Amino acid sequence: MKKIMDLIAEELAAAFEAAGYDKEYAKVTLSNRPDLCEYQCNGAMAGAKAYRKAPIMIADDVVKRLKDSQCLEEANAVKPGFINMKLKKEYVAEYLNCMSTDGELGLETAKKPKSVVVDYGGANVAKPLHVGHLRSAIIGEGIKRLAKKMGHRVLGDIHLGDWGYQMGLIITELKERKPELPYFQEDFHGEYPKEAPFTIGMLEEIYPKASGRAKEDEDYRKEALEATRLLQNGHKGYRAIWNHIMEVSVADLKKNYESLNVHFDLWKGESDAQVYIPDMIERLKAKGYAHMDEGALVIDVGQESDTKEIPPCMIQKSDGASLYGTTDLATLVQRMQDYDPDQIIYLADKRQDLHFLQVFRAARKTGIVPEKTQLEFLGFGTMNGKDGKPFKTRDGGVMRLENLIAEIVEEMRKKIAENRTVDPEEAEETARIVGLSAIKYGDLSNQAFKDYVFDVDRFTSFEGNTGPYILYTIVRIKSILNKYQADGKALLKLKVEPAHDENEKALMLEVLKYNNVIETAFEELALHKICAYIYDLANAFNRFYHETKILAEEDETKQKGYIALLVLTKRVLEACIDVLGFAAPERM
Numbered sequence: 001m002k003k004i005m006d007l008i009a010e011e012l013a014a015a016f017e018a019a020g021y022d023k024e025y026a027k028v029t030l031s032n033r034p035d036l037c038e039y040q041c042n043g044a045m046a047g048a049k050a051y052r053k054a055p056i057m058i059a060d061d062v063v064k065r066l067k068d069s070q071c072l073e074e075a076n077a078v079k080p081g082f083i084n085m086k087l088k089k090e091y092v093a094e095y096l097n098c099m100s101t102d103g104e105l106g107l108e109t110a111k112k113p114k115s116v117v118v119d120y121g122g123a124n125v126a127k128p129l130h131v132g133h134l135r136s137a138i139i140g141e142g143i144k145r146l147a148k149k150m151g152h153r154v155l156g157d158i159h160l161g162d163w164g165y166q167m168g169l170i171i172t173e174l175k176e177r178k179p180e181l182p183y184f185q186e187d188f189h190g191e192y193p194k195e196a197p198f199t200i201g202m203l204e205e206i207y208p209k210a211s212g213r214a215k216e217d218e219d220y221r222k223e224a225l226e227a228t229r230l231l232q233n234g235h236k237g238y239r240a241i242w243n244h245i246m247e248v249s250v251a252d253l254k255k256n257y258e259s260l261n262v263h264f265d266l267w268k269g270e271s272d273a274q275v276y277i278p279d280m281i282e283r284l285k286a287k288g289y290a291h292m293d294e295g296a297l298v299i300d301v302g303q304e305s306d307t308k309e310i311p312p313c314m315i316q317k318s319d320g321a322s323l324y325g326t327t328d329l330a331t332l333v334q335r336m337q338d339y340d341p342d343q344i345i346y347l348a349d350k351r352q353d354l355h356f357l358q359v360f361r362a363a364r365k366t367g368i369v370p371e372k373t374q375l376e377f378l379g380f381g382t383m384n385g386k387d388g389k390p391f392k393t394r395d396g397g398v399m400r401l402e403n404l405i406a407e408i409v410e411e412m413r414k415k416i417a418e419n420r421t422v423d424p425e426e427a428e429e430t431a432r433i434v435g436l437s438a439i440k441y442g443d444l445s446n447q448a449f450k451d452y453v454f455d456v457d458r459f460t461s462f463e464g465n466t467g468p469y470i471l472y473t474i475v476r477i478k479s480i481l482n483k484y485q486a487d488g489k490a491l492l493k494l495k496v497e498p499a500h501d502e503n504e505k506a507l508m509l510e511v512l513k514y515n516n517v518i519e520t521a522f523e524e525l526a527l528h529k530i531c532a533y534i535y536d537l538a539n540a541f542n543r544f545y546h547e548t549k550i551l552a553e554e555d556e557t558k559q560k561g562y563i564a565l566l567v568l569t570k571r572v573l574e575a576c577i578d579v580l581g582f583a584a585p586e587r588m
Helices: 004-018 043-051 055-064 089-100 131-149 165-177 200-216 218-232 236-259 270-286 324-338 350-365 401-419 424-444 467-486 502-511 514-524 528-547 556-580
Strands: 039-041 072-078 082-087 115-119 153-157 290-293 296-299 313-316 343-349 374-380
Touching: 004 039, 004 055, 004 082, 043 055, 043 082, 055 072, 055 082, 082 089, 089 502, 089 556, 115 131, 131 153, 131 343, 131 374, 131 401, 131 424, 131 514, 131 556, 165 200, 165 218, 165 236, 200 218, 200 236, 218 236, 236 401, 270 290, 270 296, 270 313, 270 324, 313 324, 313 350, 324 350, 343 350, 350 374, 401 424, 424 467, 424 528, 424 556, 467 528, 467 556, 502 528, 502 556, 514 528, 514 556, 528 556
Parallel strands: 115 153, 115 343, 343 374
Antiparallel strands: 039 082, 072 082, 290 296, 296 313
16 A cells, blocks of 8 residues: 555645656655644745746645645645645544555565664673663664565574684583593593583583683683693684573573564574685685785775774784684675575664674675675664663672563562452563563654663653553554454454544544554654654553543444544554564563
């Protein structure tokens, strides 16, 4: 289905042309004064200079040609040259009924679907997920779901930190604790154990201890560096340990991401890129893209148009070691070879902006990524506590993600128990569902690049711009529909009727914005726009609900129209929260 603003714009374009003006001036926007009108066009003011005419005269000319409009009830020219418009109630109802019969709610999906890779998550193996991993997971999952909603072919890749010095540290510490293990016996030729010699809990204790010791003990640090080198050069025993680390860590990561309703299609990591590095570096040197600078191999990525100096992209240190830039370029080699994507979207802390600028420019300059493939970096701000500093535990430590989730779920459990609307057996699952909405909506309702304050009290409230409020609205609609059906009435073959009052029309006008909001959110990678939309939609429904006797309505046709509108409102809200990565319970 065409978006409602496009349909209005088509009528307006015809009116501009009929009045002797260029149809390019017929751009339609939502009114910023809903008390005066519903939609607006400012094209008359833009055309005033070209036609050497007062804007109000152009607006008057156009409005005269809109008297027989199919969709507009009112079109008024207002000084200095605005065209204010209101839609016909019958037209709005007709549009909503078309949405109702469309499986995608009228959303215009991509005519030429793109192949999209979303790189998000970025967790390190052998380390617990903490609150610093939250934003990448939540925003990345939402972007992936949004791209799929628009009809694109999408792969979400976690891009694990699973290679390098941290592995050498774990191997070194394990060797010191359990030197008798076969992995450390150079003369061992049998099969290594299938069971890992450690649990995830042990791994999470081993790494920080080894890391701390290496900072104080130079010999220990050198041993860890040597273990890293041996691992990366194929040491059989160390590779076996690495496989154990991966198996144990990935199982734990999947469990934790599952609790956030975050699911990756690909579990690739830095290690998967290593095989591409040697040939890539040789090619970059042979083609003259890379050169030595103070002992390091670099690619110049500065451009004449730069207003500040952009440092070269370093791909090999003076000691021959690779860097993040090397791995990211090699990962692009792998992705182009395996998936040939049309678009790759990266999610990471906004402070990585320079890094990705260097990598993207290097990838373009060297031909690793062709011009047809879009490379986009979506940098996000930090999640802070009420003190404005990065979110911490009460004793000042970095909070584990599972502890944050547990804290939110417990808070929701208390509030649900106070309401006493859910059976104790349901309370646990309901608290988990609503708690997840509090976390995700609390994050996604902010613009991604901005820092924000994670306020547990505010995010778990059933009032205001929160996830629980959105879910409470959906549950309220479900309750009305259940009562309607309990009276022996069916939800099938219902039609939205033209609005009977302003509250009903206001709700309808919010519902029909759906396809425009979803499309714009994808174009701008702006999930906060979906949050703002469903908050407005929930508010519009609740005003309608409080002012309208829905189940007590005696006029059957009128009541059926109300119920049809509620069914559609629920579908739109549920489609939006599905993109955001959470769902609504049956009761709250």
